[in-house]
Amino acid sequence: MLSLAESLANGPADITVIDLLDRFNPLWSEMSAHKRDTPAGTGHFYREIIEKPAVLKHIPRYFSRYGAPRVKVEHILRSLKQEPDAIFLTSHMTYWYTGVKETAELLRQFFPGTPIILGGIYASLLPAHAQKVIKPDLLIPGHDFARLSQWLKERFGLSMSQVTPCHLRKVWHDFPILKHYPLYTSQGCPYHCAFCAGPILNPVFSQFPVESILQDIHFACDTRGLRNFVFYDDALFINRENHIKPLLKKILQYRKDFTFHSPNGLFARFIDEELAELMAAAHFYEPRLSLETVSPAYQDLISHKVNRQSYLKALKHLQKAGYGSGDIITYLIMGLPDQTPRDVKEAAIVALNAGSRVSLSAFSPVPGTDLWAQSGLCDTDDPLLQNNTVYWYSQKNTKAWESLKLWVKEQNAHLME
Structure with missing residues (x-):
């Protein structure tokens, strides 16, 4: 995600990165438990216990939503200077898809006409499930950036530079x-x-x-x-x-x-x-x-x-x-x-x-x-x-x-x- 954002930022695109797992974002940092943080800044995410899905009723554990509180996410989306032309949404473990689903639903509430492009691990390993459940406008499995590049060119006339995890510079502006x-x-x-x-x-x-x-x-x-x-x-x-x-x-x-x-x-x-x-x-x-x-x-x-x-x-x-x-x-x-x-x-x-x-x-x-x-x-x-x-x-x-x-x-x- 960061590599892709950097690639687009190196062109004419205006990029905003919103990391809902950034434990040090000033909007919700005080809600995270930082007392046991390591010197490197690792520690526990803020979490809210939510209703357990039916398929997990037999598991004797709580089910939680991790990351930024929903009210804070809504504040960020409401305060954006302009409506985005496209939203890039990443995903991690397959069994965390419910967080991706909730995020996508929230984004559609705020920006119903904006296309959502989904990528990441879950989208790559279970593309059929992701397409059915998340319903992205475009799904990018693995590193199929050629397909994304073609979509961007046809939709916005944008050209992408090479996508690489090296030389990330501009994306860090959104991480104070x-x-x-x-x-x-x-x-x-x-x-x-x-x-x-x-x-x-x-x-x-x-x-x-x-x-x-x-x-x-x-x-x-x-x-x-x-x-x-x-x-x-x-x-x-x-x-x-x-x-x-x-x-x-x-x-x-x-x-x-x-x-x-x-x-x-x-x-x-x-x-x-x-x-x-x-x-x-x-x-x-x-x-x-x-x-x-x-x-x-x-x-x-x-x-x-x-x-x-x-x-x-x-x-x-x-x-x-x-x-x-x-x-x-x-x-x-x-x-x-x-x-x-x-x-x-x-x-x-x-x-x-x-x-x-x-x-x-x-x-x-x-x-x-x-x-x-x-x-x-x-x-x-x-x-x-x-x-x-x-x-x-x-x-x-x-x-x-x-x-x-x-x-x-x-x-x-x-x-x-």
Whole structure:
């Protein structure tokens, strides 16, 4: 969305970006719980508990709307200087479609004659459902910007420049408060994990030039005073000798007071001694490694990007570079079809004994992936059932899984003592 807005802003279009998940927007910032925010500005969204959809009545959890309060959104739309010629609406997880639907309905109330162009993850993975439920005037799956470019040219006589996540400049005018700066050094992933939709959303893996990424870092630091950066790559460490290593070396030549965050799991097999030292020097905060599982059967099923040996070797390199007990977080996946709590506990013991905290990621069935057919769901089912919590509660041994989660929480606490 931001990349597209930047592309249009570089032409004759007048662009306004409204991020309803911007926790620091002055209009509703005071309504968000900021007491437990991290130094990078991450924390909890404002939420309102709303009526639970009928399909989720059996799930013993609340159903909430997250993001900007509706009254604040209405205030923003009412205060726009002029009616927009087109509205671009993005979407994220498939099971968050109800928020997209409500937003689209609100936009049509204010601007009934304005076309809505829908894109994003939900629109790409379930285009038929999105077309039926959201009813956009134009749906753009994946990165089909050629189709969008043609539509803009026919409708408004507009030409688009290249759409890229690098060199975002003008879009930040609509974000008065930034706590961290997002970085993409690549698009896509060369691996095809059975649970991941990455190859569907980005079929081609490509890396951006190191100098181009450095320009973004200079911009964020020099013009916005930012010191916290977030890598959102799916495969940050691929081609490490020509990509991440020279990038971190040049960053360290420029500044040594940055902090880098990596919410997406890092590929442990590529962390050698030199890369671990560079990560520590550049202040990679709580590096998060993907292990997923140590079960040979599940490794063959879901991914070949890491195994127990390469993972343990990476941990030793990081610890030698200065990361202490509990500084590292390891992602494990739970709730795969036919997976047992014992399988997950075995992997957790490996990570905990090696000095890493454990983060359990509940499996979410994603349309189009290899594991979708084994999930028991189909494209015609309500996407709300794809929610990882909902799917997990529909499986057997719920009490055993709850017990495992509690055990992991206790072990993580012991590791931090």
